[in-house]
Amino acid sequence: MPAADTSQIDLSAVRAKYRAERDKRLRVDGNEQYEEVAGDFAYFVDDPYIDEVVQRGPETRDVDVVIIGGGFGGMLAAVRLQEQGIDDVLIIEKGGDFGGTWYWNRYPGASCDIESYIYFPLLEETGFVPQQKYTNAGETLDYCRTIAETYGLADKALFQTEVTANEWVEESCRWRVATSMGDELAARYVVHANGPLNRPKLPAIDGILDFKGHTFHTSRWDYGYTGGTTAGGLNGLADKKVAIIGTGATAIQCVPHVAASAEQLYVFQRTPSSVEVRNNADTDADWLLAQDEGWHDERRRNFETLLAGKPVKRDLVADGWTDAFKLLVGGLRDKAPSRARLALWAMGGLVSPKLYKSGLKKYLTGKAMAFMNIAEEMEIADYYKMQGIRDRVDRVVEDRATAEALKPYYRLFCKRPCFHDDYLASFNRPNVQLVDTDGRGVSRITENAVMFDGSAYEVDCIIFATGFEVGTDYARRAGYQINGVDGLAISNKWADGMASYHGLHVHGFPNAFFFGPGQAGFSANFTYALDEQSRHVAYIVAALKQRGKKRSEATAKAEADWVAEIVRKARDAEAFQEACTPGYYNNEGQLTRRRQDQAYGDGPVAFFDRLAAWRAEDRLDGLVIT
Ligand code: NDP
DSSP: OOOOOGGGOOHHHHHHHHHHHHHTTOOTTGGGGEEOSOGGGGGGGSOSOOSSOOOOOOOEEEEEEEEEOOSHHHHHHHHHHHHTTOOOEEEEOSSSSSOTHHHHOOOTTOBOSSOHHHHSTTHHHHOOOOSBSSOBHHHHHHHHHHHHHHTTOGGGEEOSOOEEEEEEETTTTEEEEEETTOOEEEEEEEEEOOOSSOSBOEEOOBTGGGOOSEEEEGGGOOHHHHOSBTTBOOGGGTTOEEEEEOOSHHHHHHHHHHHHHOSEEEEEESSOOOEEOOOOOBOOHHHHHTOOTTHHHHHHHHHHHHHTTOOOSSOSSOSHHHHHHHHHHHHHHTTOHHHHHHHHGGGTTTSOHHHHHHHHHTTSOHHHHHHOOHHHHHHHHHHHHHHHHHHHHHHHOOSHHHHHHTOOOSOGGGSOOEEOSSTGGGGGSTTEEEEEOTTSOOOEEOSSEEEETTEEEEOSEEEEOOOBOOSSOHHHHHTSEEEOGGGOBHHHHTTTSOOOBTTTBBTTBTTEEEOSSTTSOOOSSHHHHHHHHHHHHHHHHHHHHHTTOOOEEEOHHHHHHHHHHHHHHSOOOHHHHHTSOOSGGGGGGOTTOOGGGSOOTTOHHHHHHHHHHHHHHTSOTTEEEO
16 A cells, blocks of 8 residues: 555545535435335245255253354354353254354355454364365355264254243243244243344335345345355356345355346445455465464454454464554554554544554654644545555446446445455446446336336346344344343343443343343454353353352343443444444444444453453352352
């Protein structure tokens, strides 16, 4: 990246352009613009992947732990509990197999932008060697099966089974868990490992139900219709005209495959994503297998330390995510503000100027600090980064108008950064047309077409790449209500914002554990956070058993103190978010999101260390145990 020459940038013009792009996308309906996938739309969440529908009668069981969700979170919870000698575990999973997000999101091209050597959990335990630096859906699902086999999890799971209600019964000191199969389950503990992006959403476009052609959401890919596999080869589309609605991280990955197979593809864009190079590479198995014991945790920690803006001796992952932070740390170590400036873009949105400044103070002299207008430096560096991304569009996309429409005009972390080597080039194909809606979205859908601006684009199939619910009621996303002591519903408990102790325990909900980023350590490598939460839960359940205790509940004080700490440490990112183009990162532009709903402000590694220290004390502070 060239050195930032501030004299060349008219920052006020950049701000005005970004503001104009944001303004034309702002809508009063915010999250309400989306249709809940229920009622007439419920078929959008039918499971297209099961070979055989499970036929079984209701079960009545009483177990130590019910784990809701069979994704990485649920599997890790089961594994870590097993390591603590707790085997009486039942996993309840809506899908037909393990995998969670990877079970559902098996659209062609589905892959993970986080390095596989840190994304895959339990790598040292299983000895598994991922094929490439960035893995794909096929390998990830296989790996989930490997974990299940290694730890004998299949015998502990009820598949194709949805939890419908979860209620605390004080008399028996157990959770009563009801399911779609009529099961009557009693559990001493319940782990809610539902996943943060589990509930597909649809745009409430007029006429969706009028469409007579084929349609599905990317998280329920219909290979019966498209043919092919997660690796592509969608030969069923050879004589089909297809519309993809949405251009987020999912669309970026599936568009190249649909483009390669369909007779005609129309990509309906409301906001372009930022798309950087991906640079995948084959794994050197000898290198991976020769790593010293403990390498996996060290690598995960190294990655997250860098992303929290803290220095490390060596960037072990060295990729698009860490590049920026590597520059930052290098710049700081050299005490050279000009170098630090180059990397400041990366911090935009992730770290507030205030927090960043306090970090810088450790490295720069007071004099140097005084000369740096941190917020502006961040903005300039961000501009350079985004301009590089826009320049790449010009280099790859041949048609000038299409290239122009594909350029993102917002700050990098306003939306999820994407990495792909073929997405942009797909628009050079003669059978692919970008329909840029200039921020407005599709106008309506008819029996046989997608409409925009008075033009009808006739299609056989519409694929919704429109993402997942974020910020809606917890019970709605989970698919079941949770009623704690005296019947208190989690929806009511959290109506005015999340309240928890360590992000895991909730006062009024004894013996329940909640996995997720809220009030916990949010890690870009989400499986790492799930693993740490699983270790913590396993320790607590084992500690209670050892002490002969059956009930644990966060005290009201511990919860209130934790909420206060979350608020105190929260990033003051409101100004940044306010200036962002709408999306799920900023609650669709409606800044009602409360600071208390944020993750732990000091970053995931500090949070994990905090939990580890709490475990080491072995006092179960903050919990009433009886
Ligand atoms: P997103 O929410 O990121 O994207 C939804 C897309 O639908 C946006 O482009 C949105 O436009 C568009 N859209 C919504 N309504 C309309 C409308 N009425 N007309 C036209 N377009 C519309 O969902 P994704 O599934 O793409 O990604 C969700 C998350 O999943 C990612 O952010 C990431 O965290 C994760 N993921 C990670 C991957 C990876 O590791 N590579 C791959 C895939 C997903 P607008 O932007 O204007 O709202």
